Amino acid sequence: MTSLDQPVDVLLSDGSTVQLRPIDPADAPGIVAMHSRFSERTRYLRYFSPYPRIPERDLIRFVTVDHHDREAFVVLAADQIVAVGRYERLGPQAPEAEVAFVVEDAYQGRGIGSVLMEHLADAARRNDIMSFVAEVLPANGTMLRVFADFGYQVQREYADGVVHLSFPIAPTEASLEVQRGREHRTEARSIARLLAxxxxxxxxxxxxxxxxxxxxxxxxxxxxxxxxxxxxxxxxxxxxxxxxxxxxxxxxxxxxxxxxxxxxxxxxxxxxxxxxxxxxxxxxxxxxxxxxxxxxxxxxxx
Structure with missing residues (x-):
């Protein structure tokens, strides 16, 4: 995978297509609009609280990244932001970064989390980040599966009601095989209705x-x-x-x-x-x- 500085079209698990690109400060209204469409459950699983609205201070931080220690990608469907993923380095020159992403309810279950994970890991490696950490609520089975099914060696610890995950992001034969399998399945589904x-x-x-x-x-x-x-x-x-x-x-x-x-x-x-x-x-x-x-x-x- 090459450096992502321009929008790219990506296939999802159902064969549909979305666009992925780096976040931009001009995305602030789109992020607010996406947040307003989240169900209460999605907000709680992502932010560990109801988080009914995004405070202005948080919003500015969300959409402003340096593309080095902090990176974020948005996923768009029909010019509407439907998902966002990000990593943030854990201190100056640290080899670890925290990763997180959230997907709008209507687009969950289509493989967007895996797509974001793939691009975030690639961007992080290019910036000398060697591993990701994440905190996930035990009830968020979908997110836990995204991490577990990606082919990385994930370590889990449970503390204070949260599952703490850590894993190296260097490509492995298992992670590459997962990526190739995902690409084959999505490509097949994308052309199924073209051929039949x-x-x-x-x-x-x-x-x-x-x-x-x-x-x-x-x-x-x-x-x-x-x-x-x-x-x-x-x-x-x-x-x-x-x-x-x-x-x-x-x-x-x-x-x-x-x-x-x-x-x-x-x-x-x-x-x-x-x-x-x-x-x-x-x-x-x-x-x-x-x-x-x-x-x-x-x-x-x-």
Missing amino acids: PRGIVVYGASATGQGVGAAVLGHLRDGGFTGAVVPVHPSASTVAGLPAYPSAVAAGAPVDLAVVAVPPEAATAVVADAAAAGVHGLVVISAGFAEAGGEGAATQRA
Whole structure:
């Protein structure tokens, strides 16, 4: 793993994608908003108290790090912060750091804790930190499993109602095997609905039957696909003999894959419609994206 100074897309255990990047002071409102969505249980398990709101002093400290002795990463879904993880060195030049992370309730159980752990450990090693310590309430079984299942040699001590964990973060064959296994499983799940979709929505198929979009639609209709094939057209009620709809949302059919054959300038609106309909993957058949230069690359990223 290389140094993380730019946002990266990461796959979760259910095959969905989130973005991970270093925290920034401008994230303060997003951290407050995430905190407001926590259940009382999540707040208690993370902070060992109800902690109904983040005091201004704590907030400033949360979002301000030096990326050396103190590091923090945020995880975003649809531009909304849904998790944060951090480490803090235990004294000047100390080889140990305390690690902690918290995940919004709706995103728990998807492997975000493992992703944060992986990136935090990598960042810590690059800053000469050799081991992590953590304090976890005994009731927080999920967090205890994250640490136990990562492949590190974790030492546990129970005192004052808290489980104290310590473990070296140098990669081991066990930790590397855990990481490879996680990557294989998430990659498989991420493409499952691409290779075996319940339904396919096609954007850009003309009602005249001309063009790439119409050709693709015809192949899907006649090629033996047993799921729903949904053409989206701004005005036609039928395309290639199939009922057409002004949007994928309007069709109401379960669609996992979108085939996009529209010009780049129309692609952003199309992708937004596909996302609103629950589409998981895109196949874009159009020129003018990254291969066309900087503007096309920006459109592709958007």
